[in-house]
Amino acid sequence: MDGSAPDRREVVIPGDLLNGHGLKPGSGTFNEGGRIYAARIGTVAERDGFVDVIPLSGRYIPRSRDVIIGKITDLGPSHWLVDINSPYPAPLNAKETPWMVEFGDTDRYLHVGDVVIGEIVSVDEAMRVQLSIADRQFGRLTGGQILDISPAKVPRLIGRNGNMVALIREFTNVRMFVGQNGRIWIDGDAEGVYHAAHVIKVIDDSGPAPGLTDQVRAYLEAAYGRRATTPAERDDDGRH
Amino acid sequence: MTAEVISELMREHIARLAASGKRSDGRGFDEPRKLVVQKNYIKNAEGSARVQLGNTDVLVGVKIDVGEPYPDTPNQGVLSTSAELIPLASPTFESGPPSPTAIELARVVDRGIRESKTVNTEKLCITPKEKVWIMFIDIHALDYDGNLFDAASYGALSALSCAKVPASKIGKEDYPLPLEHWPISVTSAKIGGNVVVDPNLDEERIADARITVTTDENGDIRAMQKGLKGSFNLDEIRAAIRTSQKVGKGLRGIIQRD
Amino acid sequence: MEDIEHIPKELQLIDKKGIRLDGRRFNELRPIKIEAGVLKKADGSAYLEWGNNKVLAAVYGPREAHPRHLQDPAKALVQCRYNMAPFSVTERKRPGPDRRSVEISKVISEAFASVVFVEQFPRTSVDIYIEVLQADAGTRCAGLTAASVALADAGIPMRDLVSSCASGKIGGVVALDLNKDEDNFGEADCPMAIVPRTGEIVLLQMDGHLTAHEFDQAMELSINAAKQIYELQRDALRRRYAAVAEAAEQEALREPPPQEAPRETPPDMPEDLPPEVDDL
Numbered sequence: 001m002d003g004s005a006p007d008r009r010e011v012v013i014p015g016d017l018l019n020g021h022g023l024k025p026g027s028g029t030f031n032e033g034g035r036i037y038a039a040r041i042g043t044v045a046e047r048d049g050f051v052d053v054i055p056l057s058g059r060y061i062p063r064s065r066d067v068i069i070g071k072i073t074d075l076g077p078s079h080w081l082v083d084i085n086s087p088y089p090a091p092l093n094a095k096e097t098p099w100m101v102e103f104g105d106t107d108r109y110l111h112v113g114d115v116v117i118g119e120i121v122s123v124d125e126a127m128r129v130q131l132s133i134a135d136r137q138f139g140r141l142t143g144g145q146i147l148d149i150s151p152a153k154v155p156r157l158i159g160r161n162g163n164m165v166a167l168i169r170e171f172t173n174v175r176m177f178v179g180q181n182g183r184i185w186i187d188g189d190a191e192g193v194y195h196a197a198h199v200i201k202v203i204d205d206s207g208p209a210p211g212l213t214d215q216v217r218a219y220l221e222a223a224y225g226r227r228a229t230t231p232a233e234r235d236d237d238g239r240h
Numbered sequence: 241m242t243a244e245v246i247s248e249l250m251r252e253h254i255a256r257l258a259a260s261g262k263r264s265d266g267r268g269f270d271e272p273r274k275l276v277v278q279k280n281y282i283k284n285a286e287g288s289a290r291v292q293l294g295n296t297d298v299l300v301g302v303k304i305d306v307g308e309p310y311p312d313t314p315n316q317g318v319l320s321t322s323a324e325l326i327p328l329a330s331p332t333f334e335s336g337p338p339s340p341t342a343i344e345l346a347r348v349v350d351r352g353i354r355e356s357k358t359v360n361t362e363k364l365c366i367t368p369k370e371k372v373w374i375m376f377i378d379i380h381a382l383d384y385d386g387n388l389f390d391a392a393s394y395g396a397l398s399a400l401s402c403a404k405v406p407a408s409k410i411g412k413e414d415y416p417l418p419l420e421h422w423p424i425s426v427t428s429a430k431i432g433g434n435v436v437v438d439p440n441l442d443e444e445r446i447a448d449a450r451i452t453v454t455t456d457e458n459g460d461i462r463a464m465q466k467g468l469k470g471s472f473n474l475d476e477i478r479a480a481i482r483t484s485q486k487v488g489k490g491l492r493g494i495i496q497r498d
Numbered sequence: 499m500e501d502i503e504h505i506p507k508e509l510q511l512i513d514k515k516g517i518r519l520d521g522r523r524f525n526e527l528r529p530i531k532i533e534a535g536v537l538k539k540a541d542g543s544a545y546l547e548w549g550n551n552k553v554l555a556a557v558y559g560p561r562e563a564h565p566r567h568l569q570d571p572a573k574a575l576v577q578c579r580y581n582m583a584p585f586s587v588t589e590r591k592r593p594g595p596d597r598r599s600v601e602i603s604k605v606i607s608e609a610f611a612s613v614v615f616v617e618q619f620p621r622t623s624v625d626i627y628i629e630v631l632q633a634d635a636g637t638r639c640a641g642l643t644a645a646s647v648a649l650a651d652a653g654i655p656m657r658d659l660v661s662s663c664a665s666g667k668i669g670g671v672v673a674l675d676l677n678k679d680e681d682n683f684g685e686a687d688c689p690m691a692i693v694p695r696t697g698e699i700v701l702l703q704m705d706g707h708l709t710a711h712e713f714d715q716a717m718e719l720s721i722n723a724a725k726q727i728y729e730l731q732r733d734a735l736r737r738r739y740a741a742v743a744e745a746a747e748q749e750a751l752r753e754p755p756p757q758e759a760p761r762e763t764p765p766d767m768p769e770d771l772p773p774e775v776d777d778l
Contacts, residue, residue: 011736011740013650013732014658015659015693028655037695039615039657040655040656041653056739057652058652059559059653073245083245087561087619088622089562115249141249142249144253145264146250152653284588295538301585303585303590326629327579328543328555328627329539330539331539335595376590380585380631383537
């Protein structure tokens with residue numbers, strides 16, 4: 001790894017006072033008596049004049065434009081219900097698909113137990129969610145397997161500008177879709193899938209310390225016996 | 241219990257792995273998960289053990305006290321087994337009275353102990369028709385990742401193996417509860433024609449059929465229970481018996497240790 | 499209901515030198531150990547030992563509130579279920595909630611309802627489960643303290659942790675953290691829970707007999723002890739996330755296993771992948 005000593009990011013706990021000089025309270029924080037405190041377990045980051053707490057745990061809370069991987073759990077004549085591993089069930093309206101679904105014909109296109117990749121179109125204040133799989137790159141997934149990780153770890157799995165997923169794909173050659181809701185779909189040859197799944201687990205178990213990309217690169221280079229071509233990028237410049 | 245939908249995709253993935261001799265957690269078909277036993281976990285209980293079978297975690301307590309025998313068995317102690325699938329152990333467990341799953345679990349574990357005379361209830365008599373030892377075996381699931389039958393059964397046997405009869409309550413000295421046999425239950429699940437030992441939660445959810453075979457230290461069969469809606473042929477059942485004898489031996493060693 | 503034969507009535511719970519039956523002074527806590535993140539299935543969890551108490555706390559949520567008619571369209575419900583395992587007490591307890599467990603569940607739910615940011619999760623429920631595995635008095639304080647850690651472990655947004663402790667009176671002396679014998683033979687017991695940062699009292703119960711002055715003494719003992727307990731809770735949470743980081747490092751540097759399956763031809767290049775969302 002590079003020369004600088006690893007700096008264990010400090011973990012903040014709900015109720016911790018944050019150093020918010022001149023900053024506004026961002027996500028994962030709250031304002032009390034003019035001071036900013038952490039509301040969740042996580043690490044502190046600054047962004048555009050806000051101080052945020054990046055969560056280290058917690059369930060997936062849907063946000064508009066998130067790409068998600070969901071499971072069909074129920075259906076009605078003009079919609080399906082999708083489990084997106086979140087406190088809120090997500091309906092998928094028949095109109096939000098690439099197909100011309102006639103009323104009552106929903107079962108012909110998606111059954112209970114099917115897996116889809118799609119996006120969250122909207123979330124209202126009552127946390128009611130609308131999904132869509134209409135765009136070309138979305139739809140039903142077949143084959144492969146689903147892995148579940150903590151949604152808090154998804155940004156680390158993707159990496160800055162996608163460099164972590166690129167690194168994994170470069171070596172393992174797996175097809176991989178990462179849902180913001182912590183669901184990952186992968187498919188490929190047995191060895192590639194084995195290594196990709198292993199790396200995904202390491203990322204899921206990882207703490208806030210920097211250097212994760214280096215560790216993953218080291219593992220993959222050892223596993224495949226060659227160096228990476230995906231460029232090295234420091235991942236500890238204030239963001240995961 | 242509420243059911244959790246398992247995706248078709250994962251169902252196919254596990255079945256495909258099984259067809260090529262593999263399992264999702266890398267185990268062999270005949271390989272149980274790692275078993276960890278901690279005896280004497282609860283001081284207030286006369287016997288107790290916390291057992292982890294892979295990620296399935298079960299705590300079993302044995303309470304022994306003086307009481308009256310049932311009228312139809314005046315010379316025998318009383319053995320009662322119950323199981324609680326507490327909601328903390330799984331998002332699919334709900335609070336409330338015991339579900340059919342909890343009841344079946346308790347009855348299967350109970351049978352394994354009672355019918356095999358692991359604990360001989362005739363030896364739990366203090367004064368015939370008046371005073372006997374009453375034994376409660378309470379199974380408490382803490383973390384559910386498949387195969388509660390085996391985990392609970394190992395927990396119960398481990399708890400019994402370190403239990404002390406509180407004879408000081410009747411003016412004598414406490415003594416270790418004598419066990420006459422060491423039955424080990426080994427559960428297998430059938431997935432698309434392949435039979436795997438100690439199914440984890442994903443495997444359990446897609447299994448067509450399940451069989452539990454309990455064998456003792458001599459390799460003799462003490463209990464059997466087939467579950468779920470599929471079926472086994474006779475060869476598969478014989479194979480399950482051999483697996484129970486083989487796997488049971490290794491696990492018995494762990495449970496018999498202090 | 500507890501067996502009382504083993505304590506002769508003449509025995510002093512606290513002697514003239516201020517030493518109690520278990521060797522503690524009037525203002526000493528029993529030893530406490532806390533571990534966060536001990537269960538796999540729950541969203542958050544904690545295991546706590548407090549003297550001879552052993553409690554396990556788990557949190558699921560926020561998740562859809564059931565039954566639906568209980569859902570609150572504006573906020574999350576905070577529902578706690580406190581339960582004692584049958585083998586947790588000297589005389590076996592029948593499985594299932596009794597009136598005492600129901601009452602404790604209620605007051606603990608209410609304690610957390612004021613610290614959790616419930617408006618962030620309308621129509622959901624934050625379910626807290628406290629399981630007493632071994633009991634020696636003070637189980638509701640132990641349970642609440644563990645549940646606080648479990649809530650933080652689950653990533654539930656809160657204003658602060660909640661710390662809980664009890665004080666009472668034994669042999670005429672106001673004392674901290676009564677054990678079972680002291681609770682049974684003492685003159686008063688007063689469990690409380692506090693939001694350490696703000697000093698808000700979110701749980702308070704009392705039974706027995708105390709003068710107003712004795713009550714003040716008891717609260718002073720409990721509030722000071724709560725500060726120590728708060729540090730133990732925070733330490734448990736910090737250790738959990740530091741341990742997780744270390745484990746991941748070990749994993750990444752381990753030798754990969756020898757190749758098992760022969761290399762297959764890689765599949766065709768995939769069609770358009772969905773755009774990866776960059777981390778915010």
